[in-house]
Amino acid sequence: MRRILELPLLVVLSGVGSLAMLLPAAHAAAFSNFVVARPFFYGAIMFFLLSVLVGIATSNFRPRLVARSQLAALVGAYIWLPILFAIPFDQAVKDTTFTNAWFEMVSSFTTTGVTQYDTPARLSPSLHLWRALVGWLGGFFVLMSAVAILAPLNLGGVEVLSGRVPGRGAKGAAQITHAAGPADRMIRHSITLFPAYFGLTLVLWVLLLMAGETGMTAFCYALSTLSTSGITNGQPMSTAAGGLLSEVLVFVFMSLALTRRSMPGAVLTDRNRPIFDDHEVRLAAFFLILVPGLLFLRHWLGAFAADDVLNFRAAFNALWGGLFTTMSFLTTTGFESADWQDARQWSGLNSPGLVLVGLAMMGGGVATTAGGLKLLRVYALARHGEREMERLVHPTSIGGGGDSERQLRQGGAYVAWIFFMLYAMTFAIVVAALSLRGLGFEQSLVLTVAAVTTTGPLAVMASEVPLRMIELSLSEKLILGGAMVVGRVEILAILALLSPGVWRR
Template sequence: MIRRILELPLLVILSGIGSLAMLLPAAHAAVFSDFAVARPFFYGAVVFFILSVLVGIATANYRPRSVARSQLAALLGAYCWLPILFAVPFAEAVKDTTFANAWFEMVSSFTTTGFTQYDDAGRLAPTLHLWRALVGWMGGFFVLMSAVAVLAPLNLGGVEVLSGRVPGRSAQGAGQVTQSAGPADRLIRHSVTLFPAYVGLTLLLWILLLMAGESGTTAFCYALSTLSTSGITNGQPMVSAGGGLISEMLVFAFMALAITRRSMPGAVLTDRNRSIFDDHEVQLATFFLIIVPGLLFLRHWLGALAADDVLNFPAAFDALWGGLFTTMSFLTTTGFESSDWQEAQLWSGLNSPGLVLLGLAMMGGGIATTAGGLKLLRVYALARHGEREMDRLVYPNSIGGGGQAERQLRQGGAYVAWIFFMLYAMTFAIVVAALSLRGLEFENSLVLTVAAVTTTGPLASLATEVPIRIIELTFSEKFILGGAMIVGRVEILAILALFSPGVWRR
């Protein structure tokens, strides 16, 4: 029975799962006697589940000519259709809002971006904040599943840097998508491996946050948002966390899971013999976690401020921790702000180090994780290639060492990473130009573009001196940002591979 269900088109399966997920906020609202919110989610769950069943029956015998192309199309289609499905009960439950605003909120949540139009904590009921965090959590798991089951066999999602093959075709293991194993086999195998770990880690963080002193819903939203790197809260940002420093340390430890794919079972490992301490992504992330907070901390004595606080050890610790936590948060594209981040800014003498946060978000986390951005492995490949070129300038006849894998990373891997970087930059340019043509100032257009493409929504409020209010944007501007969030989450290489003739012929 389960295998028969999993043989249905992927969009039908996802629609059914999304419909059943509406029962959780319906039950949450019913427990607190908020039936005005419970009814839209319960009715939405029933209606959309029946619709999914009917479409499933109609498409039960459908078999695509190209399984690889259908999986890529379903991946892109999920980000186009599911936010609409999620937005229907949300729009009905929120008073004085439009469906366009609800759609934008759900696109932001499902792509794990974390933009929010409802800055006022009292505007949304607790159940609606829970729904936003839950949609982001489901989006995070969908990212993991698509990375392992769809993108990796097709040599996409960052794996192309290690394999050295053409993205989208001729990838090692691509036959798994088209011949050896059907979609049902892959969904079953990877779900059995990934889902228990994903759920278990979420529940573990929730329990630990409860023990640290957070309230139930707040802790649950933090746990959902940390594992999915969405940065969504229930209206209480991390700066007002009830657990204080302990809560931030717990969240910091779990955010580290988004640095490397080795933290999850069933990960995409083409270099299985390498330990986690020798992992390139871990090494590069450690480098930035030392350099960025260290420079902000040392700037206090490098001419920024007077030396009145030289012996103020509590203030120094708060500044160092605020920089460390916020660096990890934006490097993993989560977007939580430490309660000591203001102290770190005052200590360094920088009122709004927005460029630092923008740069961290653009680099992003590890490949095949829930983090967005350019990804650390691509940055590492470009850095190693640049290092090798500098060596050749000094020693033209030198031979680069490290073995075949390192040579591949410096040559073919860096070449593919550079192509992705240029596509990334072109995406930035197009979105910035589109927003500027709609009348936004260049600075705001740039910050919103980086926030959308890197799926780091909190940049809108932290990377500028005056926070950008998303609710004040026009529908056309939100539509542009919605498309940018989808492109940033799916990755432009996967979209190009979908329209590649090499994929059509499979």
């Protein structure tokens, strides 16, 4: 076991990814679909043996620059693992290309969840299982990297609370990272985190089965909810057999992506703060009240004009549809409630896709599987703006809340603003690149937001005309694939990797 802990991180991840191929292979073999079972079974054996050989060859490797090695392994995982996952997928799908298979695996592993195979019958149930499983593994990898790699380097949102320069850990962190490599710390943290992550997925799966969902559908829903990937087996949440009960169960488990406190071993610099006083929870509760309320009021006014305002069942459905979909896109999951579209029939008004874009851009909690800007950064910017408004009225006033709140309003807001500007620049670059390839501005913007925020269903729901990934060109898919990786890793981590200050550590 000690020898495994000393291996390079990419070798360990490749071995785990290879063994994961045995699950779709076994599923396909159980249904006598050997055309699908063979590529995954052979791929599991071949890539696991390759991982073993590379592990033996690199068993004595010790990086000279530990911090740079950690970030390079993080970025390298999002470059190499989708290729690894795509090889058996490409062999199992008829009439496809390796580029399409790679794009599908990048989307799954980054928990984006956008798919090119929008015809459910195009993929067998085992391939849908593989997509959901890759997304689930990607969600767990996000949690692990946040705790074991980004947090020690003061990245991933921790910099808002810590008051330290992003890319540089606290005093003593260098000795810790030298004593324990990234693979060592990833595996040690997984011992704490994986039982909870796996257990919650299993509990949700069982509850969905009790609600009336079929086995594979419930399993894909459970995997996608905990990983916030929004991947299904071709049956959208809006057509779930369990109806309202299934949506309530998924809603409860999606709320875990609002705060890092929901998982053991979380990155906490404010451990003494109760969960109901958590900044991210309070801000998420504000949006979960405000956005559905405004959407309900909009539909109610439309129903009033149509003289159907006393239809209480339709009113409840409209309110629940807005609440569920708000939670879904705030956590960057992307599930759509069945009542989201029913509200249109009640009021005769379209549901505004721009609201979903804004929710996805804000994202969920720091050190969770959700993407986006993150609620903690939004909260820091909001508190800073509130404090500046107070100083306009009372220039000599002193902001309260203690040292932690002052740090959040000042240094934390400063770092959050830098990240916001880098975030906006990323959007501008990707939109410009897609526009140069011939896409319209609206299409480019929606696809960019969907990719960078890792909220793939935006491509279908936020645009007036749903966008089909299969119709994109090779260059456009490469651009979006890179945008998904940048959105998942976060631009600050990439800049820290390229910073000479990190190289010297």
